[in-house]
Amino acid sequence: MGYLIKQIEILNNDHQFRKKEFLSLTKGKLKEHTDNDFLNEKLKYEIIDGQNCIFIPVVTDLYADLKTPGQEYKSILDQEISAATAGGITTVCCQPDTEPVLDEPSLIKDLITKANKVFPINIKPMAAITKDLEGQQIAEMKELYDAGAIGFSQAEKSIINTKVLLRAFEYAKTFGFTLFLRASENFLIENTFANESAIATRLGIRGSNKNAEVIEVLKYIALSKEIGTKIHLSKISCRESLEIIARAKNENINVTCDVSINQLLFTDQDIDLYNSNFHLSPPLRSKSDQDSILESIELDIIDAICSDHHPVEDDKKKLPFEESERGASSFETFIPLTFKAAKIHRLNLEHLLSKISYSPYKIVYGESYDYLNNKNTDFCIYNKSQNWVASPTELKSSGKNIPFNWEIEGRVTHTFIDGMKIYQL
Amino acid sequence: MKNIQINENGKLKHLLTIEGLTKNIIDEIFVRADSFIDSEKNNVKKVDLLTGKTICNLFFENSTRTRTTFEIAAKKLSADVINLNVNTSSHSKGESILDTINNLIAMHADMFVIRHGQSGAVHFIAENINPKIKIVNAGDGYHAHPTQGLLDAFTIRHYKKKFTNLKVAIVGDIKHSRVARSDINALNILGVPEIRVIAPKTLMPFGVEELGVIPYDNFDDGIKNVDVVMMLRLQQERMENALIPSHEEYFKTFGLTSKRINYADPECIIMHPGPMNRGVEIESTVADSHQAVILPQVSFGIAIRMAVMSMLLED
Structure with a gap:
């Protein structure tokens, strides 16, 4: 045929x-x-x-949550893989904050095998940088890589102990691995549920200060500059972070970054009247941050857009805002929302689409994709x-x-x- | 902002927040509260406006004082009252808020007076239950405590008569205060031309100016010539979270002392939503001085709550 x-x-x-x-x-x-x-x-x-x-070739999603392992009894993996394929996504990079945490080679292999039983989609798990994501002991990166992990991440957790973080950078550099890092300082995001802003103040929602992101971006870039480790900063959301990343790129520091599709379409104003579907991580930021994101996409300071797909059961969303689980389901709306973002913000559509295809593909696979000559x-x-x-x-x-x-x-x-x-x- | 507390005829359907209320609605509540105060003066202890109605006080967060004033107000209107402290009840057994509420609706409550630790929780309940059931927010997280905001404004009206020539200072933990937010909303709607908020930067919320206030981080500057000073309670856990170094230093820098009150207008009234921490946010002699209207606030609170409940349930 x-x-x-x-x-x-x-x-x-x-x-x-x-x-x-x-x-x-x-x-x-x-x-x-x-x-x-x-x-x-x-x-x-x-x-x-x-x-x-x-x-559209090789639609590659750098940040998604498959909720597997951990919830097999709900057949979530089958549904999420089906959703990814229906969304046109051909490579899914999933996060290690599962139960158990993806810090064992067998878990990586098992996840890929199970996903491919549903559809032969490219599953590229991020393995945990530290055991159990505890930030204490470095995981067996080489073993995990050999088992199929494409890179290493702490998902939504940061490594509090800077000595461990430095060792992780050094160890990853030994093998040329990429660290996929969420810039999110644990203490500053504790008990916060939205962007720290006038609207959060008005609604009484506890807000996260942008410094939670900015401080971590500065730290990661300083370490990457010193050690040379390749880093990818996931789901950047603030203007100030993008300014730092732009400077780092000018200095040829080995850094790439992505933003969530949600940040292109929505701002903190959309939370109005406690719509828990806008309870996201990182939180939706201000219009000024969104403007900076759009400009940074045009200038290639932002390399990719991720879906930040995070399925949440109805019972866990239908709760008061702060009690609801964070996240939005976005595999199936990822490409349409990219088109919509281009339309409403008058962005170059071809350029924007490259940020969900060619560009993230290169970050994951380390080589450019040629739609006519490829593996x-x-x-x-x-x-x-x-x-x-x-x-x-x-x-x-x-x-x-x-x-x-x-x-x-x-x-x-x-x-x-x-x-x-x-x-x- | 979507306003789910006003019906299509502009009438109050629930009382969730002061934000979005019109001056007319607030005036109507005040006029009603006046009439209940007049009845009380004429020794009418109870009116039969809400005979046969059931009001359920649903408190997900402990509060004896607020719950009691709501209970007294409901009983004075001849309603039947059920008190439920949910944090010691089914909620802690894993039942969801909506399941708890729906169970209570099945028991034929006409109104819920709800206090919840999370901002927006009362909106969430109002949006998700049978629209015939009335909801009064008795405090949700840091968001709103509308009956407190109304009774504070009512107290100011009682002593100052007009709002449009006043300077009002709200002092203390603005960041974590639903009372401050409701007071600010009420005073803005009623036309107070100058609302000041006074707090250290650690207790001042982000973007507070956008609520229509002028922030001060120096109490002596902020209190100058004000007609009303509203003190806020300082919670113990603020110190534990490194927001202030000690009660002593807080009292020294942000406590209302007899010396500091001299910077205010000589006719300045002193308010506090209670319970007070004497020697932390307010000096005892000031709290007991002739300028303090803290106990009248409590009495007015009952009249305001009667007014709100009767308005919501009468038809």
Whole structure:
């Protein structure tokens, strides 16, 4: 079986849209054609009409929570992998703050095996930097890497003991591993639930000072500069952090960073009247921070946008704001929200899409992706004119915690991994 | 901000916060409270406005004082009252707030007076229960304590007659105070031209100016020529969280002393929502002075709560 995609716009290696007459996919290899003379009459082709559609290669999500291991009895992994494929995501980097923590090679292997039983999606777990994420003892990074971990993270926890942090930087550098770090100072975020702002003051919600992020960014960059460890700062949210990262990049310090898609669409003003679906981590920041994020995307200070997918059960969201579990379900809305962000903020769409595809791919795999010449032909097809509402019944994710109720313009219609169609709407 | 406490006719449906109330609604509450005070003067101890109605005091956080004033107010209106301290009841057994409330609704309560430790918890309940049930917020987290805000404004009205020529200072732990937020909202709506908040930076909330106040971190400057000084209670745990170094230093820098009150207008009244920490936020002689209106505040509190409950439940 081959596939013939007609009249589709392609996000090419230069992050530009190019309309192609014919795109064939046979035996896992993608080729472009100007006419249909190439058709092999012995081979059957499934025709995909690419009108109004965009071919987006290697959609790579750098920050997601699969809630596995830990909640297998609720079949959450199956639902989340299905949601990722329905969202067109071809590589998922998941976090180690699970139960048990991903700090053992067998747990990494087991997670990848179980996920691939659902769909052969690329699962790239982040293993814990320290055992049990306790910040005391460095985890067996080499063993974990060999088992399939793509990098190392403390998820939402920071390493309080700076000596341990320094050792982690040194040890990761030994093997050339990347540390994926959330800049979030434990003491300063304790018992906080929103951005420290006038609106949090008005609503009486305990707010987190931006310094919780800024202090950690400064610390991580200082260590990276000294030791040379490659670091990736996850879910940056403040203007001040981005200013520091911009300076670090100018100094050629080995740092990359991403932001959550939620920060592009929403601000702390959206919390109004305690909508617990906007209870996120990091908290939604101010309009000024959002402006800085948008500008930093244009200037490539921000390398990637992550979904920050975090499914939450209804019972844990339907609670007073501060008592509710943080997070938004966003695998299935990730690409549409990226399109929406480009539209409402008048950003260059091709550039923005590269931040969820080519750019994070390079961070994870260490090499650039070429959509025609590669080891794995991974892509999705996104129909710009397919409108839908992310209702609980429509979503495959176990988390129905979507922080908006408007109609979504555009939807993923097909997802291919390693040249195989694994999802069709 | 979405306002779920006002119905389509502009009438009060719940009392969750003072923010968003109109001056007319507040005036209506005050006029009603006046009438209850007049009845009391005429030895009418009880009115039968809420005969047959059941009011449930649902306190997720301990408070004998506030709960008692609500209870007295409800009984004076002839309502039946149930008191529930939920933190010692089903909530600690893992039952969700909504399950607790729905169980109580099934027992046919007409109104819930709710205190909860989390900001927004009372809004959450109001949004999620049968709309026929009335809700009064008796304090939620750091957010609001609307009946306290109303009774404080009512007390000021009683002593100062007008709001539009006043300078009011609120002093102390503004950051963690629902009373301060409700007072600020009420005084702004009633047209007080100058509201000052006085606190060390550790107890001053971010962006407080946007609430319509002028912040001061020096008490002596902030109290100058004010007509009303409202002291706030300092909770013990503030010291434990490194927000202030000691009670002694706090008293020295932010305590209301007989010397400091001299900087205020000679006719200045002194208020405190209680319970007071004598020698921490206020000197004993000041608390007991002729300028202090702390006990009248408590009495007015009953009239204000009667006014709110009767307005919400009458039809």
